[in-house]
Amino acid sequence: MNIAVIGLGLIGASFCKAIKARTEHTCYGMDTNGQSVEKALADGSIDFAITNENIHLLSVMDITIIGLHPRTAIQFVLDNLQHFSKGSIVTDTCGIKTSIVDALEDKLQSRGVHFVGAHPMAGREFSGYDYSLATLFDGASFIVTPTQNTDSKALETVTELARRIGFGKIATATPEKHDRIIAYTSQLAHVVSNAYVKSETLLERSGFSAGSFLDLTRVARLNEHMWTELFMDNKAPLLQEIDTILANIKAYRDALANGDEATLKNLLRVGRELKEESMKHDVNKRK
Numbered sequence: 001m002n003i004a005v006i007g008l009g010l011i012g013a014s015f016c017k018a019i020k021a022r023t024e025h026t027c028y029g030m031d032t033n034g035q036s037v038e039k040a041l042a043d044g045s046i047d048f049a050i051t052n053e054n055i056h057l058l059s060v061m062d063i064t065i066i067g068l069h070p071r072t073a074i075q076f077v078l079d080n081l082q083h084f085s086k087g088s089i090v091t092d093t094c095g096i097k098t099s100i101v102d103a104l105e106d107k108l109q110s111r112g113v114h115f116v117g118a119h120p121m122a123g124r125e126f127s128g129y130d131y132s133l134a135t136l137f138d139g140a141s142f143i144v145t146p147t148q149n150t151d152s153k154a155l156e157t158v159t160e161l162a163r164r165i166g167f168g169k170i171a172t173a174t175p176e177k178h179d180r181i182i183a184y185t186s187q188l189a190h191v192v193s194n195a196y197v198k199s200e201t202l203l204e205r206s207g208f209s210a211g212s213f214l215d216l217t218r219v220a221r222l223n224e225h226m227w228t229e230l231f232m233d234n235k236a237p238l239l240q241e242i243d244t245i246l247a248n249i250k251a252y253r254d255a256l257a258n259g260d261e262a263t264l265k266n267l268l269r270v271g272r273e274l275k276e277e278s279m280k281h282d283v284n285k286r287k
Contacts (some may be wrong), residue, residue: 001062003161004028004050005125008036009125011093012067013132016045018165021134030055036129045132058083063161066092070233074103086112089154093120095182095226096234097145097175105149111200114154117145117175119182120167125221139168145175190227191242192230193220 003019005012008031019027029046031037040046050057058064058080066073073092077084084090090108094100097117108115122140124131142162146155159170173181197220205213231238253262 001025002028002060004030004058004061004064005046005067006030006050006064007067007073008033008040008046008129008132009067010127010129010136011120011122012065013040013045014122014134014136015065015067015120015165016040017132018137019161020045022165023243027209028061033129033180039129047171055080056083058098059085061085061088063089063091063157066090068092068094070094070096070100070229076207077104081107081111081113083225084108084111086091086111087114089116089157091115091116091117091118095119095186095230097178099233101145101147101175103139105147109149114151116150116154116158117147117178118162119143119145119178120162125173125218127223135166137162138166140166141169141171142167143171143173143178145173145178147175156221180237183234183241186226187231187234187238188241188245190222191231191238192245193217194222196220214277225285244280 003025005016005019005027008016008029012029012031013036016029019142026048027046028048029037029040037046037049041049046215048057056073061084064084066076068076073094077090085236090113091103092100092104097119101115103116105115105117120137120140120142120233122137124136142159144155144159162170180273193216197217252264252267254260255267
C-alpha cells in the first residue's frame with residue numbers, strides 16, 4: 001500500500017519508522033519543517049516527500065495518516081478534500097475524537113473517502129522528529145472510534161496496520177466515550193502534573209525526591225500549544241474531572257486542617273482499595 005503521514009513530529013515520524021521497519025508498504029511524508037523531511041528521507045523513514053507543490057500525490061494513497069494537532073488536522077483535510085481518492089482511507093492520531101469525527105467524517109464520506117478516527121496511546125516526555133522511534137508503539141493501546149457510518153473494511157485495514165507496527169491492544173469506543181475517559185486517564189493527569197510543579201519548593205527538591213516525584217511530574221513537560229487545544233476541545237468532560245479531583249483534594253485538606261485522623265485514614269484507605277481493585281481488573285482483562 002501507499003501510506004502518507006502528514007506531520008513528522010514524534011507520533012507521525014514514529015509511524016513512518018515503524019511502517020518502514022515492519023511492513024512492505026511505501027511511505028510518504030509531509031511536514032512544514034523542511035529539516036524533518038530531510039532527516040526522514042536521509043534515514044529511510046519515508047520513501048518520498050509530499051510538498052505543497054506535489055500535494056496531488058495524496059490521490060495515490062491507500063491510507064493517509066494525519067499526525068497534526070486537532071485544529072490543524074481538521075483544516076488540512078478540509079483544504080485537501082479534492083485530493084483524496086475515492087475508496088481510500090483517512091485516519092488521524094489526535095488525542096480527542098468527537099470534534100475530529102464531527103468535522104471530517106461526513107465531508108470525506110460525501111467524496112467516497114473512508115474515515116477512521118484513531119488515537120495511539122503512546123508518547124514520550126520529548127517531542128519532535130529527533131525523538132521518534134520505530135518501537136514507540138510496541139505493546140501500546142491503539143484506540144479506534146468507529147461510528148455507525150464507518151466502513152468495516154476500512155476499520156479492519158487500519159487496525160491490522162496498527163497490529164503490524166507493534167500495538168499490543170486494539171480498544172474500541174464511540175468518539176464521545178473516548179473523550180470522556182481520556183479526560184480522566186490523560187488530560188487530568190497533565191493538568192495535575194503541570195499544576196503540581198508550580199510550588200516554590202520545586203527548586204529545593206534536590207536530594208529529596210525519588211520515584212513518586214518523578215512519576216507525578218513526568219508529563220508536566222508538555223507542549224502547551226497542543227494541550228491547550230486538546231483541553232479546550234474537550235472542555236466539558238475535563239471540567240467534570242477537575243471538579244471531582246478538587247472536591248476530593250478538599251476532603252483531604254479539611255481532614256488535615258481539622259486534625260481528623262479517622263477521616264484522613266479512611267480517605268487514604270478508600271484510595272488504596274480503589275487502586276488495588278483497578279489493578280485486579282486490569283489483570284483479569286488481560287487473561
